[in-house]
Amino acid sequence: MNQLIQEWVIDQARQNPSATAILWKEQRITYGDLDAASNRLANHLRSLGASKGDRVGFCIPKSPEAVIAMLGVLKADCAYVPIDVECPASRVRKVIEACEPICILGSYQSRKLLSEVFVDGFASDTILGCLENEPIDIPGIGCRFTLVDLDQQSAAPRQFECCRDDLAHILFTSGSTGTPKGVMITHANVIHYVNWTVRYFGMTSTDRVSGHAPLHFDLSTQDTYAAFAAGCELHPVPPEVNLVPHKLAAFIRDRKLTQWFSVPSILNYLCKFDAVEQADFPHLKRLMWCGEVLPTPTLIYFMNKLPQVEFTNLYGPTEATIASSFYTVPKCPRNETDQIPIGTPCDGEELLVLDDQKLPAPIGQTGDLYISGVGLSPGYWKDREKTDSVFVQDPRTIELRRIYRTGDLARLGDDGLVYYTGRADTQIKSRGYRIELGEIETALNTIELLDESAVVAIDTDGFENKAICCAWVPKPGSDLTIAEIRKQLGSSVPRYMIPQHWLSFERLPKNANGKIHRPQLREQFTAEFGPSQLEPATR
Numbered sequence: 001m002n003q004l005i006q007e008w009v010i011d012q013a014r015q016n017p018s019a020t021a022i023l024w025k026e027q028r029i030t031y032g033d034l035d036a037a038s039n040r041l042a043n044h045l046r047s048l049g050a051s052k053g054d055r056v057g058f059c060i061p062k063s064p065e066a067v068i069a070m071l072g073v074l075k076a077d078c079a080y081v082p083i084d085v086e087c088p089a090s091r092v093r094k095v096i097e098a099c100e101p102i103c104i105l106g107s108y109q110s111r112k113l114l115s116e117v118f119v120d121g122f123a124s125d126t127i128l129g130c131l132e133n134e135p136i137d138i139p140g141i142g143c144r145f146t147l148v149d150l151d152q153q154s155a156a157p158r159q160f161e162c163c164r165d166d167l168a169h170i171l172f173t174s175g176s177t178g179t180p181k182g183v184m185i186t187h188a189n190v191i192h193y194v195n196w197t198v199r200y201f202g203m204t205s206t207d208r209v210s211g212h213a214p215l216h217f218d219l220s221t222q223d224t225y226a227a228f229a230a231g232c233e234l235h236p237v238p239p240e241v242n243l244v245p246h247k248l249a250a251f252i253r254d255r256k257l258t259q260w261f262s263v264p265s266i267l268n269y270l271c272k273f274d275a276v277e278q279a280d281f282p283h284l285k286r287l288m289w290c291g292e293v294l295p296t297p298t299l300i301y302f303m304n305k306l307p308q309v310e311f312t313n314l315y316g317p318t319e320a321t322i323a324s325s326f327y328t329v330p331k332c333p334r335n336e337t338d339q340i341p342i343g344t345p346c347d348g349e350e351l352l353v354l355d356d357q358k359l360p361a362p363i364g365q366t367g368d369l370y371i372s373g374v375g376l377s378p379g380y381w382k383d384r385e386k387t388d389s390v391f392v393q394d395p396r397t398i399e400l401r402r403i404y405r406t407g408d409l410a411r412l413g414d415d416g417l418v419y420y421t422g423r424a425d426t427q428i429k430s431r432g433y434r435i436e437l438g439e440i441e442t443a444l445n446t447i448e449l450l451d452e453s454a455v456v457a458i459d460t461d462g463f464e465n466k467a468i469c470c471a472w473v474p475k476p477g478s479d480l481t482i483a484e485i486r487k488q489l490g491s492s493v494p495r496y497m498i499p500q501h502w503l504s505f506e507r508l509p510k511n512a513n514g515k516i517h518r519p520q521l522r523e524q525f526t527a528e529f530g531p532s533q534l535e536p537a538t539r
Helices: 007-015 031-047 064-075 089-099 108-117 147-151 187-201 219-230 245-254 264-272 296-305 384-390 437-444 482-489 518-529
Strands: 020-024 027-030 055-059 079-082 103-106 127-130 167-173 181-186 208-211 233-236 259-262 286-289 310-315 325-328 349-354 367-373 391-393 402-412 418-423 427-430 433-436 450-459 466-474 501-504
Touching (some): 007 031, 007 219, 020 031, 027 031, 031 147, 055 064, 055 089, 055 108, 064 079, 089 181, 187 219, 259 264, 264 296, 296 310, 349 402, 384 391, 384 402, 427 466, 433 437, 437 450, 437 482, 450 518, 466 518, 501 518
Parallel strands (some): 020 233, 055 103, 079 167, 103 127, 208 233, 208 259, 259 286, 286 310, 466 501
Antiparallel strands (some): 020 027, 167 181, 310 325, 349 367, 427 433
């Protein structure tokens, strides 16, 4: 059994070096190519002083170069940190401040963002490299190497110093205080999950797997490494195709994909525009979703259109490595109101529905959902307090054993399956992104002409699954506009966190305790726009 996740590519390169690993637009990358290129990057990083446990960030759009970055960093015995190329510079700076990378790998497409990040001497000792032939000269930091330099490096493999329990990557998610949280994921976490995935879904070298999720999102970990473990083809979805329903359907059809994995909102989008033909995608064998609830009407649409496909609901937070439970739908639901369970635990995992006393909740009663098992992250990067607040002692044993409090609510059904019933806090998922509403409010509080604001989320049948709504009060005498708020907010949070709907108030409603009356705000947004209109104003 492999000890490190990069060894899947090494094994495939030894066994069948000419097999296709990645098909990106018209570019074909073989396993031999991928292994050699990542070896060169690993050797170059070590020559620059990288050592075991160092962090290396990459700010590269989805591409073969981004995958080479991931593998090269791992082969250098370092941990990679994916950076969203669409994030505002202020957020990227927080990520860099937190993880202190020895090196950042960039590309021409991230040049503008990196120029905004590295100003005023910020992190000026960080090494910047460009995984393209031409350098991206960033003022204040320069560019130390390009692909031309890597081509001069040896492609010989290294002896690895890391073990299964060492850090493989850090994924930064939304934090309620405005500071992103870095979830640490080990090699063992990924290996346990990917081995289950390949085994359960029966993946083989003949599969052609989608790569829809961005590489800073943990769904991409399954796409990438399950494909490599099975020795099959990974087909990353280009950004120009991502949100155009008929182009997306054509991509699945033309690439003859056998496996599709995405957040439900993408499936909602395809359904809404009726982009799937009857008996479409004849090569597709399995369709999976994770990250949020898939509306049952959407599932019915796909199961009727694609009778040959197996449909599986996966559930799990980043802190438990991609997914912790699964449910393969045995037959098409009869009613649009039928609830799809999150199912049963993956191998080595356990779902616990506990009451306020941390005792098992009775069957049918909603409780707090906890996870235990092989997927649990070691915790949050350099944040012991936050780690200890959610990774808690298992109440069933006196031995040192952790369980993770997901913040989700669930119930155990009479059928022995677990059903998700909602969130216990202000965290939501929209388009598969995990979003802390408090982070948006923290950013809004920095806008000078804004007197008061509150952010709530409303359920919607539309693409977003949740509509983010902002109630705001301008300072007396100011001429603040929604357009100006959106512009200023966009410098602090990613685009997907900017509210879609806005209502201005003279003062926000308060409850008896003097706190903002959020249920009333939700009612007002629903009354103002109506459930059918609570969808994004722009796409």
